[in-house]
Amino acid sequence: MIQAEGLCKYYGPITAIEDVSFEVAQGEIIGFLGPNGAGKTTTMRILTGYSPASRGVARVAGFDVAKDPIEVKRRVGYLPESVPLYTEMLVKGFLKYVAEVKGVARQARSKEVERVMERCGLSGMGNRIIRNLSKGYRQRVGLAQALVGNPPVLILDEPTVGLDPRQIIEIRHMIGELAQDHTVLLSTHILPEVSMICQRVLIIHNGRLVAQDTMENLAGPKAGMTHIEVDARGPREEVERLLANLEGVRNVKLDGAGPFVVEAKTGAGIQARIAQALVNGGYELESLRERARTLEDVFVEAISSDEGAAAS
Amino acid sequence: MRSIWAVCKREFVSYFTTPVGYVIISVYAAISGLYFTGSFIIYARITQNPSAYAYDGIPELEEWMLSPFLVLCGQLIMFIGPLVTMRLLSEERNRGTMELLLTHPLRDREIIFGKYLAALGTLLVMMIIVGIHLTIMGSFTPVEPAVLFFGLITVFLMGAAFFSLGLFISAVSSNQVTAGTATFGAALISWILGTMGRDLPQAIPTPEEWPEGAVLLASFLYGVIREIIVSLPLDAHAQDLAQGIIYPHDVAYYVLFAAFFLFLTFRAFESRKWRA
Numbered sequence: 001m002i003q004a005e006g007l008c009k010y011y012g013p014i015t016a017i018e019d020v021s022f023e024v025a026q027g028e029i030i031g032f033l034g035p036n037g038a039g040k041t042t043t044m045r046i047l048t049g050y051s052p053a054s055r056g057v058a059r060v061a062g063f064d065v066a067k068d069p070i071e072v073k074r075r076v077g078y079l080p081e082s083v084p085l086y087t088e089m090l091v092k093g094f095l096k097y098v099a100e101v102k103g104v105a106r107q108a109r110s111k112e113v114e115r116v117m118e119r120c121g122l123s124g125m126g127n128r129i130i131r132n133l134s135k136g137y138r139q140r141v142g143l144a145q146a147l148v149g150n151p152p153v154l155i156l157d158e159p160t161v162g163l164d165p166r167q168i169i170e171i172r173h174m175i176g177e178l179a180q181d182h183t184v185l186l187s188t189h190i191l192p193e194v195s196m197i198c199q200r201v202l203i204i205h206n207g208r209l210v211a212q213d214t215m216e217n218l219a220g221p222k223a224g225m226t227h228i229e230v231d232a233r234g235p236r237e238e239v240e241r242l243l244a245n246l247e248g249v250r251n252v253k254l255d256g257a258g259p260f261v262v263e264a265k266t267g268a269g270i271q272a273r274i275a276q277a278l279v280n281g282g283y284e285l286e287s288l289r290e291r292a293r294t295l296e297d298v299f300v301e302a303i304s305s306d307e308g309a310a311a312s
Numbered sequence: 313m314r315s316i317w318a319v320c321k322r323e324f325v326s327y328f329t330t331p332v333g334y335v336i337i338s339v340y341a342a343i344s345g346l347y348f349t350g351s352f353i354i355y356a357r358i359t360q361n362p363s364a365y366a367y368d369g370i371p372e373l374e375e376w377m378l379s380p381f382l383v384l385c386g387q388l389i390m391f392i393g394p395l396v397t398m399r400l401l402s403e404e405r406n407r408g409t410m411e412l413l414l415t416h417p418l419r420d421r422e423i424i425f426g427k428y429l430a431a432l433g434t435l436l437v438m439m440i441i442v443g444i445h446l447t448i449m450g451s452f453t454p455v456e457p458a459v460l461f462f463g464l465i466t467v468f469l470m471g472a473a474f475f476s477l478g479l480f481i482s483a484v485s486s487n488q489v490t491a492g493t494a495t496f497g498a499a500l501i502s503w504i505l506g507t508m509g510r511d512l513p514q515a516i517p518t519p520e521e522w523p524e525g526a527v528l529l530a531s532f533l534y535g536v537i538r539e540i541i542v543s544l545p546l547d548a549h550a551q552d553l554a555q556g557i558i559y560p561h562d563v564a565y566y567v568l569f570a571a572f573f574l575f576l577t578f579r580a581f582e583s584r585k586w587r588a
Binding site: 045048049050051052070073074076078080082084085086087088089093097098100101102103145 | 314315319321325407409410414415416417418
């Protein structure tokens, strides 16, 4: 549904993105992850036809963004990061205007506006002036605006930024529902958000795509290795030495004052052996559990390996 | 086509959902009304006793009052116009809604013509005010219909031409105040040139010791500059039109003026594609 091939964008001497290529299949929900300033917004702006790429080709639903911008814009609902709205308008009036611009037939317009308002939890807010709405409701109006005309592709730039925790949950829930019948590309710098809603992740850093894979593959255990959190009382160096000398243990890390993190080969009863060794040594074992790799680990790894590659 | 209408309607309505539109129309009504009332009273006095005002007979209504009033209405549009046009594109850029405008399925021409038509819509509201004045005048004394008709056309043409300049300035500014100030400056320059042009002599004297070639060159250059000062200002072409005398070059001037600045607006708007 979305194809990016070697997208580059230069602002004078500054490189915003460099050689970004990816594909999004129909019905997929993709998280676009990266620190602030990594190039997420730039990429999205190219895909929506807001700003042209310096090099490379972007296609949405088979149409080249540079050559058929109107066809692309008809098929994309876009929520910009800053959620720009005509603040002096009524919610309903604004959405009607958007429906007209997007070519919704006159007879169908009121119904379409009702539909998107209902979907975004704006029922009964139609006659409110946008200026007087809270940030959360403005975000909904922005989302509703993107949904008008029921475009098959949704591009949402940081849809949950600046909202309170309850609103974040609501918006995430809404996006999850939308994903049932839309292709969604969503950017964020909040890691758990991606693991909650997305099927696949693109990680971008310093304008380069450093990783792209499904959530399971990225967050799943690295082949043959597992991380075990061990919380034990006793002199730290002694415990560390003891753990490091066990068979199958690759590495022991101290997580600040918290538990030890033992990287070991999977299987072969490693957890039992750790417990046995600690008890035999006379240390008090508080807890012992296997830790799944979080997206944070993946993210930090991807970014640091990219920095390592750039330094060498 | 439908999208032009949608953009135009939204823009036009937004003039009147904010105080801007009401302020523009009120100020326009107040100033034109003041001028109209004043000159109408004086004209009425003159017709009662022309000799007391050093007139041989009763002066023509059209020439003495109607045309100057219409030209003033046109000039007034030039001074209030910046308030109408300054927001058109610069405000979208300033508050970020340009991102919506450019990611909705709209072509450049639908955006630009939609905006321009919305500005012309407010121009029509101003024309209604001029029309009210003229109806009042017509109820007192018969007026030559041609003068009335072409007078109104003149005001409209002046406004439409000037608004295209304002739209262009708004397209290259990212801030309403900058756009408004620059447009106002353009109006002022046009007005000053127009005033100067009326008193410029046909030729300038050159020192006798100058060779013949230099004299020719100097008078040629003066001629060019004089022609620019006399013909370029927006109100310079209104005087004849407002008296019901139609020269094709006057009408063509306004139409070409509007077309030229609309063209520049398109180029400026497209420049986003190659500038960063």
